[in-house]
Amino acid sequence: MKKDIHTHEHLLNVGFEMFLEDGSRNITVRKLAQRANVNSGVFSYHFGSRENYLTELLERWYAPMFNNVQMTMGSNLPPLEGLRAIILEVLDYVAKYGKLIAHLFLDAKSGEQAARKFANNVPLRHPRVILQAIKRAQDAGCIIQEDPVRLLLYLVSVTEAPMIMQHMIHGATDLSPAMMQDVRVILDDPTSAAQRLDWALKGITV
Known part of the structure; x- marks a missing residue:
């Protein structure tokens, strides 16, 4: 029997809302069945297991960004511009879904199998594309000839990492609410992240 696409999508949409929350x-x-107003049998029919469901949910969220990164890598942009554009694609996603990414890290740490599997596979995906872009920029003589992996970690540490960290430290700091708000605005702002990226690229440009 053909599965109801509407119900399948509805369960994924409801689960995505729950993922963003907690x-x-x-x-x-x-909990998912109750919130989606379906019975547990419908869930099992569509996904089989909770882990299968979460795996599909994470892939559904991640795939658009990864596809955009791959398309940018395949474009005709000059090497340094291409590297910047790829990282900006990732930063836009991090800015939009930083809270989800923070939850994902905590889920993986707590032993959630789908989150662990996803986190273990991510280095083979968009970070690998960024690494290819770094090597291409090196081959073109645009950036310094240092270990590409170290350069990747450097660029991530000054761009993506602060944006994710602000979600993880929220509620776990001694800063005053006003100061914490200032920190969150700076760390979560895509324009500030792009500025940090430009500073970082200047630091490795020859």
Whole structure:
């Protein structure tokens, strides 16, 4: 029997809302079914298991960004511009879904299998494309001839990492609410992230 696409998408959309709120740690089949107003049998029919469901949910969220990064890598942009454009693609996604990414890290740390599997596979995906872009810029003589992996870590540490960190430290700091708000605005602002990227690229440009 053909599966109801509307129900399938509805379950994924509801689960995505729950993931944004509390991560996958608190998504159970019962809670999801109740919130989606379906019975547990419908969930099992569409996904088979909770882990299958979470795996599909994460891939559905990640795929558009990864596809954009691959398309940018395949474009005709000059090497240094291409590297910048690829990282900006990632930063736009991090700015939009930083809270989800923070939850994902915490889920993986807590032993959630789908989150762990996803986190373990990510280095083979968009970071690898960024690494290719770094090597291409090196081959073109645009940036310094240092270990590409070290350069990748450097660029990530000054761009993506602060944006994710602000979601992880929220509520776990001694800063005053006003100061914390200033920090969050700076760390979560895509324009500030792009500025940090430009500073970082200037630091490795020859």
